[in-house]
Amino acid sequence: MLLLSKFKISGHSMEPQIKNGNTVLVSGIIYLFKSPKKGDVIAFKNLDGKILIKRITKKENGKYFMGGDNRKDSLDSNKFGMISKDKILGKVIYTLPAGRQEF
Amino acid sequence: MKLIFSFLLRNLLTQNIAYAHCDIPCGIYDPHGAQLAAHTIIRMTELLTEVKKESELKAEHDISRLTHVKESQSNLLEEELTTLENDYFKAEHYKEYPKLGENFSNANKLGAKVRQNIDIDAAEELLEEVMQIAEIFYKTKGVEFVRVKSVYPTQRELVIQK
Numbered sequence: 225m226l227l228l229s230k231f232k233i234s235g236h237s238m239e240p241q242i243k244n245g246n247t248v249l250v251s252g253i254i255y256l257f258k259s260p261k262k263g264d265v266i267a268f269k270n271l272d273g274k275i276l277i278k279r280i281t282k283k284e285n286g287k288y289f290m291g292g293d294n295r296k297d298s299l300d301s302n303k304f305g306m307i308s309k310d311k312i313l314g315k316v317i318y319t320l321p322a323g324r325q326e327f
Numbered sequence: 328m329k330l331i332f333s334f335l336l337r338n339l340l341t342q343n344i345a346y347a348h349c350d351i352p353c354g355i356y357d358p359h360g361a362q363l364a365a366h367t368i369i370r371m372t373e374l375l376t377e378v379k380k381e382s383e384l385k386a387e388h389d390i391s392r393l394t395h396v397k398e399s400q401s402n403l404l405e406e407e408l409t410t411l412e413n414d415y416f417k418a419e420h421y422k423e424y425p426k427l428g429e430n431f432s433n434a435n436k437l438g439a440k441v442r443q444n445i446d447i448d449a450a451e452e453l454l455e456e457v458m459q460i461a462e463i464f465y466k467t468k469g470v471e472f473v474r475v476k477s478v479y480p481t482q483r484e485l486v487i488q489k
Binding site for chain 2: 229277
């Protein structure tokens with residue numbers, strides 16, 4: 225779980241909300257007090273240790289099914305399996321508006 | 328509150344990459360599509376400068392169509408480059424080929440320039456950046472490549488696998 229971290233997004237699966245190249249702020253603090261819920265956009269580690277950003281589309285037996293918003297162009301839990309809470313790094317709490325990604 | 332978040336995003340935190348992938352990881356990448364789009368942009372730019380002005384209506388019609396194709400091919404080129412930049416090339420490639428990041432950055436800027444103007448020099452520079460990206464792509468694949476004169480009306484070069 226992350227206290228606070230920022231990530232640059234690579235990929236299109238969360239468009240239109242989060243675009244390729246956007247920067248997001250992720251925090252796990254909120255999940256110390258309540259469980260992740262359906263609809264949350266979260267950062268998590270998949271099996272090969274890569275950090276992914278997806279939306280929780282359902283919760284079953286304490287595990288989370290993840291999906292992209294851009295259904296035409298997204299990997300989902302059908303491909304990489306459901307994830308457990310310990311793989312969740314945090315919730316996306318802020319996205320830097322498009323067009324202001326340069327630092 | 329937004330200002331605090333922006334400040335944190337810009338200044339305080341180390342940035343990592345998070346993947347919103349995306350495409351089924353099929354491993355099929357090719358710089359050919361980007362080169363084709365760059366050639367088409369050159370061709371549309373040339374044709375725009377050659378539009379005959381005999382009939383005003385016909386000229387307006389031709390300019391609209393040519394500009395539309397130039398615009399849509401610029402979109403396609405941007406998409407092809409984004410896929411290569413973010414999905415194919417990895418951190419180690421950017422380290423091994425330090426010019427690669429600059430090639431993408433230049434290509435993005437030139438992509439905007441060729442949309443905004445009828446600028447054959449910019450279109451040619453864009454193709455050159457795209458060809459350099461293609462050459463690095465083939466180097467990372469460990470295959471031989473060569474620049475050949477294309478068979479397109481643009482008469483410009485193309486990087487292909489040998």
